[in-house]
Amino acid sequence: MPELPEVETIARGVDARVRGDRIAEAWFSSHKQPFKTAALTQARGLAGRTIVSVHRTGKHIVCELGEAGTNETTAQWIVHLGMTGRLLVTTPDGPVAAHTHARVSLASGREIRFVDARRFGRLEFRELKKMEGFSAAGSEPMTIGTAEFAELFRGRKLAIKAALLNQQLLSGVGNIYADEGLFQASIMPRRRAGKLTREELERLRLALRTVLTHAIQLGGSSVSDYVDADGVKGFFQLEHCVYQRTGLPCRRCGTRIKRILVAGRGTHYCPKCQG
DNA sequence: CATTTCACCTGGTGGC
DNA sequence: TGCCACCAGGTGAAAT
Known part of the structure; x- marks a missing residue:
């Protein structure tokens, strides 16, 4: 996607x-x-x-x-x-x-x-006329700061995975990078967004930035049928740690990657690293 | 208001 | 081999 x-x-x-x-x-x-x-x-x-x-x-x-x-x-x-x-x-x-x-x-x-x-x-x-141009509703995950990031999730009861997918909060994160970011930050996708500690939130913010930056460098993830403007595939799917790796060994600890449903979306995580 | 569920779509997959 | 139910998930509307 x-x-x-x-x-x-x-x-x-x-x-x-x-x-x-x-x-x-x-x-x-x-x-x-x-x-x-x-x-x-x-x-x-x-x-x-x-x-x-x-x-x-x-x-x-x-x-x-x-x-x-x-x-x-x-x-x-x-x-x-x-x-x-x-x-x-x-x-x-x-x-x-x-x-x-x-x-x-x-x-x-x-x-x-x-x-x-x-x-x-x-x-x-x-x-455009006098109208202002288009702007996405949510914040940019690549540039958002510590305080603003934490504020997005304060008091929210929904799962952190669901919150990451909400484009009104953050814009640009979808199913792949939500799963990969949560793995990188060692956070269980079902955790309530508002219950994450200050440290966990900062880990997540930096993890997302790292994962997204790395993915851009590799031209994106070619799952399903994604190709770039020239019809060329990306390579980041080869670097995925959890997304669509159900049953395969975790790259960090060897535990089998699990797949659950969160917010109606297939969600992949390592039960040990993110337990 | 916050959150959850569902409809929108078609191609690919797995079961029989 | 063929058929079909089912799943994938970004988004916005409807329901809770």
């Missing part, structure tokens, strides 16, 4: 290839599901605009769009990959994959494609 490291990898790849390019025209599929903004509105909004830059906020890829000749952002195209979404930069003559929902052709001859079998992804177009 695309989470912060995967989305960051894709955003960087797309930015490197299309920054400064001009959108010639855009085509969208006729499904209703992946479109937060009506397809026609998006097609009209994108056409003719310049791509100022592409970056990540939480799990969202934000394309800053402007007018020819200026660097000012006048609109944004926001892509959320959901579970199976892919954002690819290709040539227009390549075969069109099944479940392609958007094709954005550029003046350079390149084409941006959004492919999403499950259609859990979201495509949104925003005119």
Whole structure:
């Protein structure tokens, strides 16, 4: 599943290839599901605009769009990959994959494609006018400080794993990195968020930062069908300590990794290291 | 308000 | 070999 490291990898790849390019025209599929903004509105909004830059906020890829000749952002195209979404930069003559929902052709001859079998992804177009730009609801796990991090969980009764997945609190952490971060911090996923000690919270904050940074360096985790903007897989799945390692020996102590359900999500942990 | 559950989707898997 | 029930999980709406 695309989470912060995967989305960051894709955003960087797309930015490197299309920054400064001009959108010639855009085509969208006729499904209703992946479109937060009506397809026609998006097609009209994108056409003719310049791509100022592409970056990540939480799990969202934000394309800053402007007018020819200026660097000012006048609109944004926001892509959320959901579970199976892919954002690819290709040539227009390549075969069109099944479940392609958007094709954005550029003046350079390149084409941006959004492919999403499950259609859990979201495509949104925003005119900025006097409105402020898009910002994710939760805090950025890569840069959040000690006090602010602790404050997110104070008094909360839900499981820490569930709290980490809540994008209103932290944005960018999904099932993989919640499990990996909790393992790295030696915290049992079912612990009540509000009951964690100051030391445990700080361990968790640093563990998340470490795991996410390492994952970005390796181009993300390719489980299910994640690939970057060039269609290339990441390598962080090879470094996973617990995620999808049910029954395998813990890399730290050899105990078999267990899988339980927390907040309706498959959750992997080491009963000894995180006991 | 906080928290939990469910619907949205399709491809892959395992059982028969 | 083929069929089908079931599972995966990000998110937002509905329920508790």
